Amino acid sequence: MKKCDLDPSHWEAMAADRTKWRRTIKDKVCEFESRRREQLDARRDELKARPPAAIQYTYIGGVLTCSECGRTFTAKIGFVSHWRTHQRSSQN
Numbered sequence: 001m002k003k004c005d006l007d008p009s010h011w012e013a014m015a016a017d018r019t020k021w022r023r024t025i026k027d028k029v030c031e032f033e034s035r036r037r038e039q040l041d042a043r044r045d046e047l048k049a050r051p052p053a054a055i056q057y058t059y060i061g062g063v064l065t066c067s068e069c070g071r072t073f074t075a076k077i078g079f080v081s082h083w084r085t086h087q088r089s090s091q092n
């Protein structure tokens with residue numbers, strides 16, 4: 001009820017008039033739902049707006065290959081881990 005901007009302290013008085021109560025609940029829930037969807041859309045847009053990862057996968061002959069040392073990988077996660085070691089060594 002609080003998320004729908006309904007004061008829970010005197011809902012019983014408001015619910016005495018059943019027709020008005022049902023109309024109020026329906027409207028408030030619709031407002032809440034549209035607000036919730038807008039927030040989810042904004043959150044999704046924020047996530048999708050992130051810059052792409054700095055890692056570029058280079059496939060040579062269909063095999064994932066490190067562009068710096070030529071090592072080949074079967075799994076992307078192995079390549080990512082290896083790529084981080086190159087970045088760490090270049091920073092030092």
Ligand SMILES: [Zn+2]
Nearest residue numbers: 066068069071
């Ligand atoms: Zn490498």
